[in-house]
Amino acid sequence: MANIxxxxxxxxxxxxxxxxxxRQREAHSLKQGQLGEIIFxxxxxxxxxxxxxxxxxxxxxxRVDAALGTDGVFSRLIGLVLRSQLPTWFQPYAEMEAKAAYISTYQxxxxxxxxxxEEYARAVLATGMPDDLDSLVAARMERQRILERGRPPLAWAILDEAVLHRPIGSREVMRRQLARLLEFTDHRWMRIQVLPFSAGEHASLAGSFNLLRFEDDPDVVYTEDVIAGHMTANPGIIREAARRYAHLQAAALSIEASAALISCVMEERYGERPRPEERTVA
Incomplete structure (x- = not known):
């Protein structure tokens, strides 16, 4: 056992x-069990x-902040704690993502x-057989808090149509995930387009990439391989990434047509199926 x-x-x-x-618990003369009772x-x-x-x-x-009157100390600390649970190679990107003014991604x-x-993320992260899946899921959910800011980054996501059809988790997981995407249809800061199969060959057949822009810092391009992530601020690579992203946006469906396709796949591929006893018998 570790000694605190x-x-x-x-x-x-x-x-x-x-x-x-x-330190804070002992300063309030509370035993662990007593603090536990207070914060349920x-x-x-x-x-x-x-x-x-x-x-x-x-x-x-x-709950700890409320119980001990610590003025949000632990609520502020938890973001750093959860970010530290991300894979070491991914942490630099997460830090840059949190500071970005504009995020554009092709997936x-x-x-x-x-x-x-959360359930989609859990299914994805479980494929890596991590030692602590719960902490990785919590860290991924914590990343999403940047979208809840008073002024979040402007974000643009282009998803290959394959993303909609690839079953991750269960049918129910996918249905709820696609429903989540539809929640952003009229979102002020997030835009989602789908690159349809009918686009054929396109500007990023080599794979996914993210382009981050900042108010006062150079743009950054981020890519991943099966082992790690890679960031660069090389101006030539930035220009090439921006050019490719512009071509992807042009080839993708409009935001409205993308939402319609997501809704169609959600119902036709992952819609609720009648139970055996509810089916009509000829």
């Missing part, structure tokens, strides 16, 4: 969170979080992470 007193609060956001949680969880969970055995959630953090295989439902 041996934790180095400067070692990681998670270590600092556990160290600060115990077990003392064991409090202890596991204090010893970094368990990753805290945003809900837990908000050939999957729904973009900022648009994924």
């Amino acid at each position: 007193q041996s934790l180095d609060p400067s070692a990681s956001p998670l270590d600092y969170y556990g160290w600060e949680l115990r 969880c077990t003392g064991s969970l409090v202890g596991q979080i204090e010893t970094t055995k368990k990753i805290p959630t945003r809900d837990f953090s908000e 050939a295989q999957l729904v973009y992470g900022l648009l994924q439902t």
Whole structure:
């Protein structure tokens, strides 16, 4: 068992969170079980979080802030904690994504992470057989909070039609995921287009890529292979990526036609099927 007193609060956001949680709890003369009762969880969970055995959630953090009157300390810390749970190679991109003023992405295989439902994300992340799937899912959901800001980044997503047809999880998971995409049809800051199969060969047959633009920093292009992610601010690559993205936008369906196709696939491919006993017998 880890000894919380041996934790180095400067070692990681998670270590600092556990160290600060115990410090604040003891400052209020509360035992783990007592704090647990106040925030509706077990003392064991409090202890596991204090010893970094368990990753805290945003809900837990908000309850602790309310219980201990810590003025949002843990609610602010949780973003850093969850981001630190992302794969090391992905963390630099997540940090840049959170700062971007404009995000444009083409996705050939999957729904973009900022648009994924929790159950879709869980099914996707489980394919990598991670040691702690729950923390990865929580970290992906935390990334999506940038869309909830008062002034979020302007985002444009082009999804290959294959993304709509590839069953991830169950039919129910896919139905809810496509319904989630339709929620953005009239969104002020997010636009979604579908690149239809009928487009044939196109400007990004080589795969997915993201282009990030910033208010005061150089643009960045991000790509992934099966092992890691890669970012570059090389001006020549940025120009080429922008050119390709413009061609993809031109080849994609309009926002309205894209929503209609998403709705059609959702109903025809993932719609609710009658139970055997409900089918008409000839």
